[in-house]
Amino acid sequence: MSDDANVPARRDFLRKSLTLIPVVTLAGTGLPRLVQAAEPATAPASPEAPYQPTLFNAQQWAFVVAACDRLIPADATGPGAVESGVPQFLDRHLQTPYANGAIWYMQGPFLEAAPEFGYQGKLNLKEIIQVGIKAFDAFCQTADGKAFAELPHPRQEELLKAAEGGKLELDSISAKLFFSNLLNEVRNGYFADPSYGANKDMAAWKMIGYPGVRADFTDWVTVRDKPYPLGPVDLAGRRG
Amino acid sequence: MANIQPKVDAVIVGMGWTGAILAKELTDAGLNVVAFERGADRDTQPDFAYPRVVDELEGSVHRRYLQSLAQETVTVRHTPTATAVPYRQMGSFKPGTGVGGAGSHWSGCHFRALPEDFKLRSNVEQRYGRNFIPQDMTIQDFPVSYDDLEPHFDHFEYVCGTSGKAGVINGVKQPGGNPFEGSRSREFPLGPNPSYLGAEMFYKAAREVGYNPYPIPASNASAAYVNPYGCQMGPCNFCGFCSDYGCLNYSKASPNACILPVLRLRKQFELRTHSQVLKVNLDSDGKKATGVTYLDAQGRECEQPAELVLLCAFSLYNVHLMLLSGVGKPYDPASGEGTVGRNYSYQNLNRVMMFFGKDTQANGFIGIGGGGTTIDDLNGNQLDNGKAGFVGGGIIWARQPGSGPVRGVSVPSGTPNWGPQWKKAAADAFRHSFYYEVQGACMSYRQHYLSLDPTYRDAFGRPLLRMTFDWHDNEIKASQFLVNKALDMCKVLSPQSMAGDAKKAGGHYDITKYQSTHTCGGAIMGSDPKTSALNRYLQSWDVHNVFVIGANAFPQNNGYNPTGMVGALAYWAATAIREQYLKKPGPLVQA
Numbered sequence: 001m002s003d004d005a006n007v008p009a010r011r012d013f014l015r016k017s018l019t020l021i022p023v024v025t026l027a028g029t030g031l032p033r034l035v036q037a038a039e040p041a042t043a044p045a046s047p048e049a050p051y052q053p054t055l056f057n058a059q060q061w062a063f064v065v066a067a068c069d070r071l072i073p074a075d076a077t078g079p080g081a082v083e084s085g086v087p088q089f090l091d092r093h094l095q096t097p098y099a100n101g102a103i104w105y106m107q108g109p110f111l112e113a114a115p116e117f118g119y120q121g122k123l124n125l126k127e128i129i130q131v132g133i134k135a136f137d138a139f140c141q142t143a144d145g146k147a148f149a150e151l152p153h154p155r156q157e158e159l160l161k162a163a164e165g166g167k168l169e170l171d172s173i174s175a176k177l178f179f180s181n182l183l184n185e186v187r188n189g190y191f192a193d194p195s196y197g198a199n200k201d202m203a204a205w206k207m208i209g210y211p212g213v214r215a216d217f218t219d220w221v222t223v224r225d226k227p228y229p230l231g232p233v234d235l236a237g238r239r240g
Numbered sequence: 241m242a243n244i245q246p247k248v249d250a251v252i253v254g255m256g257w258t259g260a261i262l263a264k265e266l267t268d269a270g271l272n273v274v275a276f277e278r279g280a281d282r283d284t285q286p287d288f289a290y291p292r293v294v295d296e297l298e299g300s301v302h303r304r305y306l307q308s309l310a311q312e313t314v315t316v317r318h319t320p321t322a323t324a325v326p327y328r329q330m331g332s333f334k335p336g337t338g339v340g341g342a343g344s345h346w347s348g349c350h351f352r353a354l355p356e357d358f359k360l361r362s363n364v365e366q367r368y369g370r371n372f373i374p375q376d377m378t379i380q381d382f383p384v385s386y387d388d389l390e391p392h393f394d395h396f397e398y399v400c401g402t403s404g405k406a407g408v409i410n411g412v413k414q415p416g417g418n419p420f421e422g423s424r425s426r427e428f429p430l431g432p433n434p435s436y437l438g439a440e441m442f443y444k445a446a447r448e449v450g451y452n453p454y455p456i457p458a459s460n461a462s463a464a465y466v467n468p469y470g471c472q473m474g475p476c477n478f479c480g481f482c483s484d485y486g487c488l489n490y491s492k493a494s495p496n497a498c499i500l501p502v503l504r505l506r507k508q509f510e511l512r513t514h515s516q517v518l519k520v521n522l523d524s525d526g527k528k529a530t531g532v533t534y535l536d537a538q539g540r541e542c543e544q545p546a547e548l549v550l551l552c553a554f555s556l557y558n559v560h561l562m563l564l565s566g567v568g569k570p571y572d573p574a575s576g577e578g579t580v581g582r583n584y585s586y587q588n589l590n591r592v593m594m595f596f597g598k599d600t601q602a603n604g605f606i607g608i609g610g611g612g613t614t615i616d617d618l619n620g621n622q623l624d625n626g627k628a629g630f631v632g633g634g635i636i637w638a639r640q641p642g643s644g645p646v647r648g649v650s651v652p653s654g655t656p657n658w659g660p661q662w663k664k665a666a667a668d669a670f671r672h673s674f675y676y677e678v679q680g681a682c683m684s685y686r687q688h689y690l691s692l693d694p695t696y697r698d699a700f701g702r703p704l705l706r707m708t709f710d711w712h713d714n715e716i717k718a719s720q721f722l723v724n725k726a727l728d729m730c731k732v733l734s735p736q737s738m739a740g741d742a743k744k745a746g747g748h749y750d751i752t753k754y755q756s757t758h759t760c761g762g763a764i765m766g767s768d769p770k771t772s773a774l775n776r777y778l779q780s781w782d783v784h785n786v787f788v789i790g791a792n793a794f795p796q797n798n799g800y801n802p803t804g805m806v807g808a809l810a811y812w813a814a815t816a817i818r819e820q821y822l823k824k825p826g827p828l829v830q831a
Contacts, residue, residue: 071658077667098301103308105328107696113325117316118752120325157659164657183658191645192297207663208670210605210645213294215479215488217606221434227671228603235291 053091055126059147063133064090066149070156071186078207081190085198089189090129092197099125123173125181132178135170136163193235202240205232212240242533247545248272251532252552253517253561256341257803258789258810259552260495260503261396264469265814266548267508269822274544276515276534279307279338283496288344288486296646299485303330305345306484307337307554311699314556316751318710320573320687326696326704331752333586333759334484335554339513340496342554342757343803347483347641348459348492348610350402351800352393352808354620355386355422360632360796368626374714376686377631378583380795383767383776386422389808392815394425396807397457400493401465401473403430403611404457418454420616433462433476433611437602438674442613442638445732451615456637457804458610459493469502480642482609492609512536518700520549520565520786529567529786535700547825548785548817552810555792559690559762560705568763568773568782571689573708579773579781580763581690584707585797587758588634588680588715590742592726594735595652595673602674607642614638618725619799630717632681634799636726639677645670653739676730678722682760684796685712690762710749719743758802760794765809767829775829777816778809784827789813 053061064087074080081087093099101124110122123131140148140159148156160179162168168175189198191205193213199205205212212232220228232240249271252259263273282288298304315324336342356363359381364373373379406427407417414427432455435443439455446453460482461473476491490497503509514537521530521543531545551558562568562580571582596602614637616622623633643649650673651665693706711719723742730738766772769781778793780786789810791802820828 072663073660075660075663077660077663096302101310103303103310103330105309105313105326107326109695111323111325114748116318116748116750116752117325118327118329118331120328160658186658188297188301188646191649192301193295196297204645208645208649208667210670213291215290215294215477215481217478217480217603218475220603221436221478221606224437224601227601235295237291 051085051088051091053087055091055095059137060130060133061087061091062147062149063137066156067160067182068186070153070160071183072190079200079203081186081198083200084190084204085200086186086189089192089196089198090185093185093189094126094129101125119177121177125185128173128178128181129185131173132170132175132182135173136175136178139168139170195235202232202234206240242541242543245542245544247531247547248274249546250274250548250550251276251544251546252550253532254278254341254551254553254557255339255495255511256336256552256554257343257495257807259341259550260343260499261807261810262550262552262789262814263503263509264499265811265818267503267506269818270508271548272508274510274512274546276517276532276544277339277511277513278516279513281511281513282339282344282486283500284487284490288488288496290488293486293488294479294481296644299481300644300647303334303484305336305338305486306330307335312557312704313698314705314707315693315696316707316709316749318708318748320708324693324696324706324708327751329752332750332755333757334754335556335757339500339511340486340494344486344494344496345484346492346609346757346803347639348608349639349801350397350400350404350457350459350493350610350804352422353386353798353800353805354420354616356620357798358382358384358386360798363621364625364631367621372626373631374712376712377714378684378686379631380583380764380766380771382795383765383772384812389805389812390422390425392808392811393804395468395811396804398429399467399469399498400459400807401430401461401467401498402428402457402459402493403433403462404428405432405455407454416454418616419452420620420622428457430462430465433458433460433608435613436478436606436608436611436640437600438638438640438676439611439613441733442676445729446613446615448732449729451617451729453613453615456610456612456614456639458608458612459803460608460610461491461493467498469499471498471501473497476608476611478606478608480605480607480644482607483641516700517561518564518702520551520561520567520783522566522783526566527783529783548787551786551788552790555759555762555790556690556705556707558788558790558792562763562773562780562788563690563692563705564702567780567786570691573687573689576686579769579771582771582773583684583761583764583795584688584690584709584759585682585684585761585794586709587756587760587797588682588719589755590678590680590719590723590740591675592678592723592730592738592740593650593673593675594730594733594738595669596735598672600672602672604640604643604670604674607640609641612637612639618722628718628721630714630721632683632714632718632796632799634678634680634718634722636676636678636722636729638674640674650675652737676726678719678726679756679799679801680715680718680722681799682797683712683714684761711743711747713745716743716745716747758791758797760791760797760802763788763792764795765793766795769831775827777820777828778813779816779821779828781827781831785825787813787817
């Protein structure tokens with residue numbers, strides 16, 4: 001697996017970010033950036049400023065980076081969530097009205113119900129993620145004596161699978177609920193418009209062949225014999 | 241204390257399709273109309289303008305164009321004895337809010353019901369005998385016929401610039417259309433849209449198994465068009481943002497694009513947005529409405545007196561307002577008495593997902609909400625229900641409203657949900673997969689109904705509407721039968737893999753998964769005031785100056801999308817108000 005090569009660098013980043021509390025940045029991930037064709041339309045004019053999380057604390061940030069790296073690792077298929085900027089996306093998106101319950105019905109009583117009735121708890125999305133990270137890390141400390149981010153990849157994957165399958169008992173939150181919301185958010189960030197902080201260089205769109213927000217395919221509806229030829233465009237009008 | 245506004249001729253609650261139609265028709269008749277819309281005013285510019293409108297995160301995650309559930313929602317349970325819990329997050333169905341309502345974020349599938357759909361109970365009894373209908377099934381004939389509604393179906397299609405191919409005109413079959421449809425008085429206003437790959441392959445597969453495929457009637461304009469009101473539409477550019485989104489291109493018919501441009505210029509029409517109608521006010525004996533009470537944009541409680549009250553909200557909220565206001569008697573499933581809330585029904589939607597190799601350029605991101613191909617060979621009288629073993633039919637279709645990765649990338653079953661394998665599968669499948677759907681009818685049952693929740697309240701302190709609904713054996717059988725037929729048909733296309741999601745025996749209604757916004761019934765039209773809340777003109781049997789316009793009027797749901805029928809019923813009711821009610825206000829049908 002190609003992410004083996006990234007492990008020392010990522011670990012190094014996490015160590016640094018933890019020792020540099022509260023100055024936590026992603027600039028030091030050391031992950032190789034995707035090799036890109038030079039294209040003035042998308043190439044940044046100057047090196048990006050290091051991202052400073054404003055929601056997550058250092059421990060949460062380390063968890064998020066590690067989880068993103070497991071959920072969507074960098075490999076030959078396409079970019080990983082970390083290099084795409086998904087941790088930044090999460091830090092920003094969880095502070096939106098949406099993640100704070102703006103479009104959910106949040107009134108009690110909060111009754112237990114069959115899965116067909118969906119989430120019936122009182123936490124909003126931001127709280128699900130924050131409470132979940134804390135409980136997940138506490139579980140790791142008890143079981144393995146380390147935070148999630150410090151565990152070897154195979155163990156991290158094992159724990160995430162257990163959470164996904166509802167086989168992990170966490171304090172104060174259902175592991176399955178936490179996992180499904182985390183995965184949803186990671187995917188949202190990975191594939192959302194770059195203006196939301198991830199999908200750097202529209203690389204996730206290029207990976208699957210999504211033309212972004214072109215939104216006009218009149219000339220290609222009836223073409224059958226060749227792949228759609230144009231690359232993506234984002235909301236800012238940049239071409240990928 | 242209530243701030244009392246000057247009396248008007250008519251108030252309209254809700255500014256979606258039915259509200260816009262009624263406002264147009266009643267101002268045509270010279271009435272002064274005030275319309276209340278709980279949401280914001282919206283128009284193509286700037287609310288649906290490119291590029292912001294095609295932001296998937298805003299549209300499909302933040303749900304910018306849908307109703308927020310924070311203030312109002314419904315509660316749901318499967319049986320009349322269970323405790324209902326709130327529909328907290330958008331899933332199974334997606335009501336709209338704001339000017340245009342669900343009519344601005346619909347897809348555009350624009351069907352007419354079949355003639356036999358209007359007399360479902362008598363037709364089933366005649367063909368298969370009374371005992372074929374399960375004991376708890378409370379299906380009824382509509383109190384109107386296809387012929388009654390034909391001029392109104394026709395007019396609504398012309399307002400919408402519906403693009404399609406007639407199958408029968410004045411009794412004569414037309415090549416290329418649906419040979420089983422009710423006779424039309426003329427051709428569609430516009431020809432069909434071009435076929436994307438999935439729609440083209442559907443023709444091949446359907447013909448090979450002996451079906452009669454035809455283009456889905458789509459209110460997504462295939463060419464430049466000016467409707468009878470002088471509103472202009474532009475040809476659909478297949479942008480891929482129909483369902484859940486407003487149209488950036490004046491191509492998808494909506495109240496905003498097709499009716500409001502005229503309405504907004506009228507002096508007799510006043511639109512009050514951010515105005516939440518709390519209830520319909522009745523006079524002392526409860527036989528006549530005096531107007532409505534609403535919260536204005538500043539949150540002040542106001543009273544708007546009116547001669548006529550037209551409930552034109554989303555079907556569920558029409559029923560909610562009736563229950564809150566005491567318009568008609570609430571339905572009791574134990575005794576079978578009462579009518580408001582009775583015969584709630586839904587839609588039986590199922591999917592067959594197909595994955596192809598790299599040479600199949602499915603390009604699901606190319607999208608048109610209503611365009612595609614369908615068949616009626618398993619719908620209406622074409623289906624031998626006796627053999628199939630259930631009541632109601634359905635259609636199979638190729639429909640491609642547009643896919644994008646935030647909306648979800650389908651991967652073959654068995655693929656992990658994350659990690660390198662998921663990534664590889666998503667990258668391989670995105671451009672080379674598509675789905676066909678089975679859209680089945682949904683019958684009404686004694687135990688499926690709408691009522692007020694005893695526990696949960698909305699932001700205005702009112703009890704939430706409570707939905708009692710589950711999948712009945714009849715619909716589960718229909719789902720399995722129709723999905724199997726679709727799978728048989730899809731084999732012809734030799735996909736690398738495919739999977740159907742037919743409902744399983746003993747399975748329950750899942751509110752977390754989007755299925756359909758076709759919530760029907762609850763305040764149904766009928767010929768007997770004991771078993772219907774509304775008469776054949778959608779007039780309340782109990783309060784004669786209240787008309788309730790919407791899919792709430794369907795006694796049960798057929799295999800089609802409801803909007804064509806809803807629009808036709810709105811014009812039908814408007815005609816009755818103009819030609820009969822205004823001349824002699826009172827019950828238009830004697831109970």
